[in-house]
Amino acid sequence: MTIRWFHYAAPQTFYGLAGRLWPWFAALATLLAVAGLWIGFAVAPTDAQQGEGYRIIFVHVPVSWMSMVIYLAMAFWSVLGLTFNTRLSGMMTRALAPTGAIFAFLSLWTGALWGKPMWGTWWVWDARLTSELILFFLYLGYIALTSAIDDPRRSDRAGALIAIVGAVNVPIIYFSVKWWNTLHQGASVSLTQAPSMARIMLWGMLLMALAFWMYSIALVLYRVRTLILVRERHTEWVQQLEVRP
Amino acid sequence: MRWQSWADFWAMGGYGLYVWGSMVVTFLLMALEVFMARQARLQAEREVRQSQALNQQDGESV
Numbered sequence: 001m002t003i004r005w006f007h008y009a010a011p012q013t014f015y016g017l018a019g020r021l022w023p024w025f026a027a028l029a030t031l032l033a034v035a036g037l038w039i040g041f042a043v044a045p046t047d048a049q050q051g052e053g054y055r056i057i058f059v060h061v062p063v064s065w066m067s068m069v070i071y072l073a074m075a076f077w078s079v080l081g082l083t084f085n086t087r088l089s090g091m092m093t094r095a096l097a098p099t100g101a102i103f104a105f106l107s108l109w110t111g112a113l114w115g116k117p118m119w120g121t122w123w124v125w126d127a128r129l130t131s132e133l134i135l136f137f138l139y140l141g142y143i144a145l146t147s148a149i150d151d152p153r154r155s156d157r158a159g160a161l162i163a164i165v166g167a168v169n170v171p172i173i174y175f176s177v178k179w180w181n182t183l184h185q186g187a188s189v190s191l192t193q194a195p196s197m198a199r200i201m202l203w204g205m206l207l208m209a210l211a212f213w214m215y216s217i218a219l220v221l222y223r224v225r226t227l228i229l230v231r232e233r234h235t236e237w238v239q240q241l242e243v244r245p
Numbered sequence: 246m247r248w249q250s251w252a253d254f255w256a257m258g259g260y261g262l263y264v265w266g267s268m269v270v271t272f273l274l275m276a277l278e279v280f281m282a283r284q285a286r287l288q289a290e291r292e293v294r295q296s297q298a299l300n301q302q303d304g305e306s307v
Contacts, residue, residue, distance in 0.1 A: 041254075042247065042248075044247075045247065046247070046258065051258045051259070052257040052258035052259075052260050052264065053258070053260035053263060053264065055257065055260075055264050056264055056267045059271045060267065063271065098278065098281075102274050102278055105274070106271050106274060109267070109270055110267040110271065113262075113263040113264075113266045113267045114267070116263060117263050215275070219278065219279065222282055222286070223282050225286070226282070226285050226286045226289045229290070229292075230289050230292065233289075233292060233296050234296065238296075239296070239297055241293065243290045243293050243294055243297075244290065
């Protein structure tokens, strides 16, 4: 089993595997998004308190979840990279960063557009919003640092440190609504309690969350293939590879 | 269907600016991300082809 894992961790093998997998994830993402948007905008009823304004939830919650999940995934690959010194780890971390950064930004953006009509303000310096802003800056810091260092190995190691140290921020974001008195509402969905929202709204949101998961996986697999090509372009197997004209 | 008309749908009960402002920016940024990933991929393919061509020339001249 161990040998199998390391076999797929070889960039050459993973390149082919990722190439076969990403179209499936992209197709799933599209289907799930269509279903989720249909439920979210055509089926789900008006909210008793927030009217139609609550429909922002169908993007706000999924992008916010993904912004945290992707950072944890970066930390995971970074730990693997520093432990086993595998070439793929650094490339995976790097492939994840832009998607995570965009989702962190979208979390703040959609949050501001939701906060304005419901709270009367685009922004407050409360624990949830501030820690999400820090997450966005961590992504930007990772991207800036890794692109400033030319040597791939050193660049990966420096990036891995940001990814691992910054991961401390993720549980802070998640639990911020419990630990501090925030303007942001508590979790609508949690593992320990029944969700505090109507079932059909919940379904729409979960479908959208799954769609964003699939989108992220598809894009990261696609992007890591590009990184593998660039980094391994002088190796024998890339030289033999048939690249479309 | 929950909506009386398209105008009703776009208005989102008065929250149109906020709801569509969220949806449209999300969709645009993701489309931009896909486009940039595609451009990077094409660039990488060009570089690999150039390097392969150079390699072949070297092989022939030896």
